[in-house]
Amino acid sequence: MTSSDRPTRWGILATGGIAAAFTEDLLAVPGAEVAAVASRTESSAQAFADRFGIPRAYGSWAELAADPGIDVVYVATPHAAHLAATTLMLESGKAVLCEKPFTLNARQAEQLVATARAQRSFLMEAMWMYLNPAVRRIVELVRDGAIGEVRAVHADFGFPAVADPAHRLWDLAAGGGALLDLGVYPVSFAHLLLGEPEQVKAVATLTPEGVDEHTAIVLGHAGGALSLLSCSLVAGYGQRASVHGSTGRIELPADFFQANGFVLHRDGKPAEEYVLDRGPGHGLGLEAAEVVRCLRAGLTESPLVPLDGTLAVMRTLDAVRAQIGVRYPDE
Structure with a gap:
């Protein structure tokens, strides 16, 4: 199986309401596989994993970032944590779909876009x-x-x-x-x-x-x-x-x-x-499907949700x- 044939492997970062709604929809997206979830506590991550049948649960962001079996991470933390969480995942070689609002302010957004472009990693705001x-x-x-x-x-x-x-x-x-x-x-x-x-x-x-x-x-x-x-x-x-x-x-x-x-x-x-x-x-499956499409096409941003528009x-x-x-x- 080539990388273009296998499912796009997702990690879910955070376990709140929007993460649950997204994961429900993601499970129905063709070509997508939910492979791992991370939270600040292992118990929260494991409960989420049990609920959605996710094979790996981590009690820290760092463990998810280090997982070689993840292609893209959905960041669903509170707004104030978007910068740190997304930066960590991008610098670990992961593509990222970051919940809206993208960051707290334009300065933080510019930092994320600069990091993604320097890493040549895919990044998209979850503006479904x-x-x-x-x-x-x-x-x-x-x-x-x-x-x-x-x-x-x-x-x-x-x-x-x-x-x-x-x-x-x-x-x-x-x-x-x-x-x-x-x-x-x-x-x-x-x-x-x-x-x-x-x-x-x-x-x-x-x-x-x-x-x-x-x-x-x-x-x-x-x-x-x-x-x-x-x-x-x-x-x-x-x-x-x-x-x-x-x-x-x-x-x-x-x-x-x-x-x-x-x-x-x-x-x-x-x-x-x-x-x-x-x-x-x-x-919410619409945004997940767009990420899968872009990754398979080798794109680093979506033409439908462009980073310049987010900025x-x-x-x-x-x-x-x-x-x-x-x-x-x-x-």
């Missing part, structure tokens, strides 16, 4: 929304002029979360807050359709600890288009998005980042409903934080 069939079709329609010149993008992501100071969502040191956990989706959606903005304006409500719980963002793009975005840990928005052009609009229903379809409204014509199934499970989003998130006054302890 970019791989969603409905979102990809919207990009095609916009580029083909289906709604004319894009004038505005609207996107909101919010839900009322229990204000638990012990939870990472409310912990500034862990990168908590609405912006990095939720706002990364609306900001990435705007970037996908209109590119990096020329202007960034934002306001937010902060907790006494300095965590943003409710943030509104306006991005000004080349040509005069605007992106009107919001994210919240105190208000339920329904996770809707829309794209408005000079001759029509596109509306995504609830949970736009994992939509199974959308409605295209062209001026003077009946509405057109598109149904594009994102596949089984949580939809641009991180710069915008930094600009938003500068406006609303959120600073992490190491900045």
